[in-house]
Amino acid sequence: MKRRAPRAAALDSETARLEGPVRTCVGCRARAAKSALLRVVVADGVLVVDPSGRLPGRGASVHLDPDCVDLAERRKAFARALRSAGPLDAAPVRDHVAGLSTTF
Numbered sequence: 289m290k291r292r293a294p295r296a297a298a299l300d301s302e303t304a305r306l307e308g309p310v311r312t313c314v315g316c317r318a319r320a321a322k323s324a325l326l327r328v329v330v331a332d333g334v335l336v337v338d339p340s341g342r343l344p345g346r347g348a349s350v351h352l353d354p355d356c357v358d359l360a361e362r363r364k365a366f367a368r369a370l371r372s373a374g375p376l377d378a379a380p381v382r383d384h385v386a387g388l389s390t391t392f
């Protein structure tokens with residue numbers, strides 16, 4: 289029997305390399321390219337969106353999708369991912385995502 293051409297596998301690995309860093313969305317738990325996710329950090333106990341990805345400290349990633357922000361908030365995933373002692377208000381993230389989705 290002939291083996292299947294490795295073309296598909298080669299294309300897969302090429303795609304993976306081109307995608308670059310991968311992060312897990314704290315909402316739906318799906319892995320996605322870092323560039324497709326919004327980074328959020330905690331500053332003074334408050335969630336801050338970090339679209340430029342330049343703020344210091346521990347970050348969490350979430351899709352630019354209100355459903356994912358909702359999920360993350362309900363599961364307290366932001367507080368867990370960011371090792372926050374207290375609960376975090378996801379309003380800044382929700383507002384940011386809502387603002388984006390009305391723009392598009």
Ligand SMILES: [Zn+2]
Pocket residue numbers: 313314315316317318350351353356
């Ligand atoms: Zn997601």
